[in-house]
Amino acid sequence: MVAATDRPVRKRTEVVVATRRKSGRWQGQATLVALRVAVIAIALLLWQVLSGPVLPEYAVSKPTEVAGALVEMLGSASGWADIRATVVEVVAGFSMGVVLGALLGLLLGSFPLAGRVLEPLVAAFNGIPKIALAPLFLLFFGIGAWSKITIAMIGPAFVMFYNIYLGLRLRERELVEVVQVMGGRRHHLLAYVTIPTLAAPFFAALKTGGPLAILGVIGAEFIASTEGLGHGLFTSAMNLDAATEFAGLIVLVTMTLILNGLLTWLDKLALKRLGLTARDRPAAEHA
Incomplete structure (x- = not known):
């Protein structure tokens, strides 16, 4: 009887764990995308600022x-x-x-x-x-x-x-x-x-x-x-x-x-x- 009562609890626990894992994966992917966008933005900003004063504008x-x-x-x-x-x-x-x-x-x-x-x-x-x-x-x-x-x-x-x-x-x-x-x-x-x-x-x-x-x-x-x-x-x-x-x-x-x-x-x-x-x-x- 106790084992039968524990089954719904285990199922709910498994569902919660799976949901958290999925949410964690999505958060990890979102973080990666945000970091990549940030790197590209920084590179473009440096390119814009350095072109002319440091780098020859006719070349870059x-x-x-x-x-x-x-x-x-x-x-x-x-x-x-x-x-x-x-x-x-x-x-x-x-x-x-x-x-x-x-x-x-x-x-x-x-x-x-x-x-x-x-x-x-x-x-x-x-x-x-x-x-x-x-x-x-x-x-x-x-x-x-x-x-x-x-x-x-x-x-x-x-x-x-x-x-x-x-x-x-x-x-x-x-x-x-x-x-x-x-x-x-x-x-x-x-x-x-x-x-x-x-x-x-x-x-x-x-x-x-x-x-x-x-x-x-x-x-x-x-x-x-x-x-x-x-x-x-x-x-x-x-x-x-x-x-x-x-x-x-x-x-x-x-x-x-x-x-x-x-x-x-x-x-x-x-x-x-x-x-x-x-x-x-x-x-x-x-x-």
Whole structure:
């Protein structure tokens, strides 16, 4: 009887403890956000005060001037044309690189002999600085969008290839044999072994390859282009227009954060659907 009476009390206690923990987490997050905002505000204030008396204004501009340049960029048709051109090149190059790298990783990872023969050649090609290939692609595709898309494709392709290739090689042989002994066919191995094994490396490669695609596009636009954020940054630097330069950098940072946020959301959603918990991602720094 006493134990039965204590059950509602324990339940209420557990509810109160859980509520306090949740409230504590929210308070902790709010504190982190407030501290980050404070750091940014202090940095902007120092930038505004030191620009001119201490730092050369022609090189660093001022936050107020950068804000004006950003508003002007976002309010002009040419500014949005540059943003649109860069976004299209990044999305196209990133998508093609992911598909190419995944297919190559699956192919060489599924056929060990082909992997032993071709993997050193892939590693040798990966050792070439990606931006050094830009003039070659410019000769093939001209200064249009395809030369930028091709450069953007290379970085994500190599990252995806290595993650998928190594993920297949590290697949647990004992688990594969157990599934085979139990009468499992190829589609069972794919569903219960291969996909869960490659899920985390795949999404790690996505999150690593996104910034590489942006870097490739901007580098190629620096070398030769008629539109795009890289073209705008290069033109601003040549004109010593620091305010517009920083405005373009803000747009680039925003683009990177949006891409990373989308990939993080997709990562969590896919792992949740697959019934996998978040775990340490493999190092995907092969580009």
